[in-house]
Amino acid sequence: MTELPDRRLLLVHAHPDDESINNGATMARYAAEGARVTLVTCTLGEHGEVIPAGLRHLTGTALGEHRLGELTAAMRELGVEDFRLLGGKGRYEDSGMMGIADNDDPACLWQADVDEAARELVEVILEVRPQVLVTYDPDGGYGHPDHIQAHRIAMRAAELADDAGWRIPKIYWNRVPRTVADEAFARLQADLPGLPFGKAAVVADVPGVVADERITTVIDGAAHATAKAAAMRAHATQIEVAEPTAPYFALSNELAQPLFTTEYYELVRGERAAEPGAAKETDLFAGVTLGEAS
Numbered sequence: 001m002t003e004l005p006d007r008r009l010l011l012v013h014a015h016p017d018d019e020s021i022n023n024g025a026t027m028a029r030y031a032a033e034g035a036r037v038t039l040v041t042c043t044l045g046e047h048g049e050v051i052p053a054g055l056r057h058l059t060g061t062a063l064g065e066h067r068l069g070e071l072t073a074a075m076r077e078l079g080v081e082d083f084r085l086l087g088g089k090g091r092y093e094d095s096g097m098m099g100i101a102d103n104d105d106p107a108c109l110w111q112a113d114v115d116e117a118a119r120e121l122v123e124v125i126l127e128v129r130p131q132v133l134v135t136y137d138p139d140g141g142y143g144h145p146d147h148i149q150a151h152r153i154a155m156r157a158a159e160l161a162d163d164a165g166w167r168i169p170k171i172y173w174n175r176v177p178r179t180v181a182d183e184a185f186a187r188l189q190a191d192l193p194g195l196p197f198g199k200a201a202v203v204a205d206v207p208g209v210v211a212d213e214r215i216t217t218v219i220d221g222a223a224h225a226t227a228k229a230a231a232m233r234a235h236a237t238q239i240e241v242a243e244p245t246a247p248y249f250a251l252s253n254e255l256a257q258p259l260f261t262t263e264y265y266e267l268v269r270g271e272r273a274a275e276p277g278a279a280k281e282t283d284l285f286a287g288v289t290l291g292e293a294s
């Protein structure tokens with residue numbers, strides 16, 4: 001059996017770029033601390049809208065191939081060596097935004113059999129034996145079919161892995177506390193004139209925003225803010241990052257959004273650990289017994 005580091009974190013995402021936007025600082029932190037960070041991305045985002053005019057000729061498989069290159073560069077910025085595509089490259093395709101005809105393509109993730117896709121993920125779980133799984137909430141954060149499906153696959157895989165020999169002790173969903181989002185958008189309004197983006201997004205555009213009480217865990221990513229911004233920049237077909245005073249970014253809709261370097265989570269499986277002097281957990285592995293079965 002291969003030697004694994006004591007701490008092992010698994011993240012499941014829909015498209016290349018989601019991992020850097022949601023968890024870039026968290027991934028960089030744990031990679032820097034010597035934990036095993038494993039990213040499973042479900043599709044190559046073949047239907048993503050391309051921002052740079054010079055790359056807009058890229059569509060479908062060619063765009064997917066290009067985005068795999070972007071993902072590789074982003075992982076280099078975060079120091080993450082273990083990143084994989086669910087079921088191997090090209091197994092599941094991007095489903096596009098909810099309600100479009102691409103949702104019906106039999107090759108797309110939205111049409112995938114959840115149990116079958118989950119079994120592909122169980123293979124990874126049994127190999128890596130993560131103590132922590134991070135994914136989206138049941139709505140996928142904002143209703144994109146691939147994000148919803150990534151949630152279902154991740155949660156089902158955790159369930160199947162229970163019976164297959166590895167119970168993941170802690171599962172988290174990506175979150176943003178409402179007051180943090182409100183304050184960041186207020187700041188954005190003030191900073192907007194200095195940004196290369198014409199308009200600002202609104203809080204409702206941010207995935208996973210919930211009442212502050214639901215946040216169980218706060219990862220301060222200040223030390224990894226530069227790595228996170230660099231990883232996001234590596235996804236150049238999808239993201240434009242600007243940092244005059246605070247960092248902001250925009251997707252292909254060109255609406256400015258705050259770039260959060262503190263990342264927030266809601267624990268949905270496992271015991272919330274009490275940390276002295278901290279109202280919330282500050283470590284995803286808090287309370288986990290390490291070294292078992294590794």
Ligand SMILES: [Zn+2]
Nearest residue numbers: 014015018147
């Ligand atoms: Zn996505």
